Amino acid sequence: xxxxxxxxxxxxxxxxxxxxxxxxxxxxxxxxxxxxxxxxxxxxxxxxxxxxxxxxxxxxxxxxxxxxxxxxxxxxx
Amino acid sequence: xxxxxxxxxxxxxxxxxxxxxxxxxxxxxxxxxxxxxxxxxxxxxxxxxxxxxxxxxxxxxxxxxxxxxxxxxxxxxxxxxxxxxxxxxxxxxxxxxxxxxxxxxxxxxxxxxxxxxxxxxxxxxxxxxxxxxxxxxxxxxxxxxxxxxxxxxxxxxxxxxxxxxxxxxxxxxxxxxxxxxxxxxxxxxxxxxxxxxxxxxxxxxxxxxxxxxxxxxxxxxxxxxxxxxxxxxxxxxxxxxxxxxxxxx
Numbered sequence: 001x002x003x004x005x006x007x008x009x010x011x012x013x014x015x016x017x018x019x020x021x022x023x024x025x026x027x028x029x030x031x032x033x034x035x036x037x038x039x040x041x042x043x044x045x046x047x048x049x050x051x052x053x054x055x056x057x058x059x060x061x062x063x064x065x066x067x068x069x070x071x072x073x074x075x076x077x
Numbered sequence: 078x079x080x081x082x083x084x085x086x087x088x089x090x091x092x093x094x095x096x097x098x099x100x101x102x103x104x105x106x107x108x109x110x111x112x113x114x115x116x117x118x119x120x121x122x123x124x125x126x127x128x129x130x131x132x133x134x135x136x137x138x139x140x141x142x143x144x145x146x147x148x149x150x151x152x153x154x155x156x157x158x159x160x161x162x163x164x165x166x167x168x169x170x171x172x173x174x175x176x177x178x179x180x181x182x183x184x185x186x187x188x189x190x191x192x193x194x195x196x197x198x199x200x201x202x203x204x205x206x207x208x209x210x211x212x213x214x215x216x217x218x219x220x221x222x223x224x225x226x227x228x229x230x231x232x233x234x235x236x237x238x239x240x241x242x243x244x245x246x247x248x249x250x251x252x253x254x255x256x257x258x259x260x261x262x263x264x265x266x267x268x269x270x271x272x273x274x275x276x277x278x279x280x281x282x283x284x285x286x287x288x289x290x291x292x293x294x295x296x297x298x299x300x301x302x303x304x305x306x307x308x309x310x311x312x313x314x315x316x317x318x319x320x321x322x323x324x325x326x
Contacts, residue, residue, distance in 0.1 A: 040234075
């Protein structure tokens with residue numbers, strides 16, 4: 001199985017993944033990244049006002065795919 | 078005494094230490110337990126010791142290695158519900174529940190010793206105090222499940238991983254298998270992710286955060302807890318649920 005790398009950028013900075021995870025294909029890797037980002041947003045919301053988190057999914061062959069979630073809080077007062 | 082029973086008593090030392098941390102067991106009780114032991118079996122990492130739906134006729138006690146209880150959902154997702162260490166009786170549950178409602182798998186190379194159920198029946202009839210101690214062990218499984226449930230519902234992913242590290246260190250050190258805030262953690266990141274209920278990608282990130290935050294570091298295959306007090310505070314860890322008090326039970 002090919003190895004996919006997940007670089008994370010969030011409020012704490014950038015994290016380049018040099019370990020990676022073995023997965024069957026890019027489609028599964030993107031699904032994995034979406035699950036991870038959902039977990040991360042849940043945790044980030046406990047601490048930050050409007051977390052912006054992105055994950056760059058890389059492998060050796062296909063071009064990288066970027067998944068980004070940005071949450072904002074609108075103060076209506 | 079046959080050499081087999083002597084060997085069983087040797088292999089059961091982590092188990093006796095576990096019991097002695099919470100009560101005192103006598104030489105006669107130790108011998109009776111060793112006599113009730115049957116086979117010594119070896120498993121490779123990733124192998125199942127017992128699978129959900131089976132009806133085992135013997136219970137298994139871990140003498141070395143890391144194992145886990147887990148469930149796999151029909152969609153393929155896996156959740157670990159406990160991690161078991163040397164000295165843990167991993168499926169005392171099947172003795173009375175009969176049909177396994179979860180599986181037990183080896184996370185690392187593992188050695189176990191089996192106890193046929195009919196011998197456990199005799200043991201519990203002859204030794205009421207041992208019966209209470211076996212009962213205590215399943216209550217400890219329950220208290221640990223409760224602690225994991227609280228963590229799953231209320232702690233962040235980072236706090237859950239921190240909590241798991243605190244728990245494993247507290248349990249290993251209580252039976253003399255770890256000291257100086259370091260221990261072998263022979264489990265994959267995928268297993269760690271399944272233990273705390275997050276994705277492998279996230280667990281990767283969480284480990285990085287714990288390392289950069291000065292909580293932990295890695296030394297070969299060993300996890301080193303750099304600052305126990307801060308890790309405990311982060312995880313809101315309290316070892317009360319492990320019941321490490323030696324008193325008559």
